[in-house]
Amino acid sequence: MPDKQSPVIILGGGAWGLSTALHLSRSGYRDITVFERAETIPSPYSAAYDLNKIVRPEYEDPFYTGLALEAIEAWKTPLFGPYFHQTGYIVATTGAAPPKAVHHLQAALETIQANPVFSSKITALNGKKDFQDFAWQFSGPLHGFRGYYNRLAGYAHSSNALHAVWLHLAASGVKFILGDRAGRVEQLLYDKDLPIANRRCIGIKTADGKVHKSATTICALGAHAASLIPSLGRFTMARCWSVAHIQLNASEVDLLRGLPTTNVRDLGFFFEPDPETRLFKLCPLGAGYTNTLESGVSLPPADRLPPPQDFIPAADERKLRKLLQEVFPWMADRPLVDQKLCWFADTIDSDFCIDFVPDTQRSLLVLSGDSGHGFKMMPTFGDWVVSLLDAGEQTEARWRWKDVDTRSLDWAAAVSWRIGETRELKDLIAEKKR
Known part of the structure; x- marks a missing residue:
């Protein structure tokens, strides 16, 4: 089981990054820091920086229909309901x-x-x-x-929902580092004493030159994620x-x-x-x-x-x-x-990617592939990340990292x-x- 006292870094203060911080906090993680390059949240770099997004359960795949129905019920809770x-x-x-x-x-x-x-x-x-x-x-x-x-x-009013969750998390003890210098991540850091095929992500370096250590790093940078994890760009x-x-x-x-x-x-x-x-x-x-x-x-x-x-x-x-x-x-x-x-x-198939990056000893997670339909899952999404950390592997095949080039x-x-x-x-x- 993960050590919930160890530092967790989340890259990106969009819908999925905030949802992940919310559910980690609710499940007992005590050292969570979110890095966001914008000066405030909602961030203009987030796909959810918008007036509104459709919240609907219509899918050709019953799997996503079921998830969307669960999300709709979660939208009706006090934190999300106003939006x-x-x-x-x-x-x-x-x-x-x-x-x-x-x-x-x-x-x-x-x-x-x-x-x-x-x-x-x-x-x-x-x-x-x-x-x-x-x-x-x-x-x-x-x-x-x-x-x-x-x-x-x-x-749902997406920008307002992001803002509300940000304020809630900040009041709950989640730390936020914002701004184009302090909050923009330029590099993922790895343990140099380990071979590349078995490397461990040990933190990040931001644009102001500072190094921030972590036990677990979660990349939720949406369309920008492949700038830090180039191999992600082969299938997203x-x-x-x-x-x-x-x-x-x-x-x-x-x-x-x-x-x-x-x-x-x-x-x-x-x-x-x-x-x-x-x-x-x-x-x-x-x-x-x-x-x-x-x-x-x-x-x-x-x-x-x-x-x-x-x-x-x-x-x-x-x-x-x-x-x-x-x-x-x-x-x-x-x-x-x-x-x-x-x-x-x-x-290519509109499936999310919620998984550990290969060969990083479960130290680096990537949340990607929202495919234009991920925002509606904001109230429940972070719970899937908690489940992944608890299990130590992605049990949902469609959300695994793909070793293909599409x-x-x-x-x-x-x-x-x-x-x-x-x-x-x-x-x-x-x-x-x-």
Whole structure:
């Protein structure tokens, strides 16, 4: 069993790093330090630095459906509950949707319908009137819309949840070292007296030159993790999707209050507007964008900190305009504000990686491969890390470290939710400059 008095270092103050600190603290670990390169939390380097994220149990894989249902119950506890909004969830395709999008919707629906938890919670939607029964604000034509409504799901205010958990942990004795010098990790340190094949991680070196010793180091740096663990970049990939917003006025926010979280599988998704900022968030759906370096590893660009946050590709804007024309034509021509690219760590099969790094004597753990669906697990995720430390090995095969190189494979075709083709960030930036 692990020595719970020994120092534990967690790299990254995002959703998974904070969740891990929370569950370690709850299980009796007494010397936990979180390193985060941002000056405060929520960190702009985290994929969860956002207004909101979908919290839903729809998966084609019953394994993840079960985990998501457990997470939803945990979202309803006092620490997380203020940030969870069970607005219900509409999933749809348009009449012009490609077969892959239609299949994905049907496969996910069949999986949840087979679970008795969803009895009486799912309603089929066929045509405009059915959709307006649950979202009367939908005023557009909804050409060929078909789908369903799930009343168990909704969304969470992600940035606010991160901030709240950070304050809770700091008050509970978890230490935080923040900032681009003191909190940014430049190097993992290993015991030089041991051979490389059996080395042990003994701590970290930060950008201010300081060395911090640890018995266990947990890397939860998301899209940035392969910068410290290059071999991780063989089977995980830094990928980004577009995020944009429309600025509403007070009356428009009131109009859309209580709107179900809506995911139109061939166009994009949106949420009820945020009452504080009056921002209406939209995200186009697609296979995403990568930033492949000469080494062959994809990482967020390092020339700007944080990575580019001021544009989305023209094709994504067209997709969002089409979505608005179908659902809310009154805002279809509004300016898009706060446009940005949200970076995350993807795996070819969308499975997480929660495991010890090989040949490190269980001294170094990596939490990666959120694949765009990991935030919803924040309330429960850290418990899986505690279980891994207790067991000394990863018993869940799909979460093990993978000794494979998937970079040359067709990631867009590998899972049904990736619609379209992936592209490189440099090509998008070149198009923007034309």
